[in-house]
Amino acid sequence: MSSSPADLVRAFHLAVGLDARSTPTEVSPELAAQRGKLLAEEAAEVAEVSVGGPLDQLAHELADVVYVAYGTALVHGIDLDAVIAEIHRSNMTKLGPDGRVARREDGKVLKGEHYEAPDVSGVLRRQGWSPYGE
Numbered sequence: 640m641s642s643s644p645a646d647l648v649r650a651f652h653l654a655v656g657l658d659a660r661s662t663p664t665e666v667s668p669e670l671a672a673q674r675g676k677l678l679a680e681e682a683a684e685v686a687e688v689s690v691g692g693p694l695d696q697l698a699h700e701l702a703d704v705v706y707v708a709y710g711t712a713l714v715h716g717i718d719l720d721a722v723i724a725e726i727h728r729s730n731m732t733k734l735g736p737d738g739r740v741a742r743r744e745d746g747k748v749l750k751g752e753h754y755e756a757p758d759v760s761g762v763l764r765r766q767g768w769s770p771y772g773e
């Protein structure tokens with residue numbers, strides 16, 4: 640079995656009886672809120688240890704965020720790997736043809752003239768999502 644985060648988290652959800660969907664689906668508001676709260680809690684734990692560490696705790700909390708994010712995607716039937724690939728494709732268009740990037744004074748990478756926004760809706764549609772009852 641592959642040890643990608645998506646596969647590991649799916650195995651966990653199936654083992655403990657958590658939801659696991661294979662097509663992008665709007666879930667009940669209660670379930671959606673529960674998943675959002677879990678992720679917010681884990682993100683807050685990252686913030687707590689971001690500056691002061693220790694490094695092993697930061698690593699732990701970062702992994703928790705990714706694990707819960709993959710779990711939340713799975714609950715909603717979203718193939719998160721495909722979404723990440725689309726975000727990456729878009730981010731790489733921030734590079735100019737000369738391979739350089741424009742940066743703000745604080746170092747943030749700016750969107751250049753060749754930038755293409757990610758088409759997350761298109762990714763979900765290819766996974767079988769029909770928004771708004773289309």
Ligand SMILES: [Mg+2]
Nearest residue numbers: 681684700703
């Ligand atoms: Mg945690």
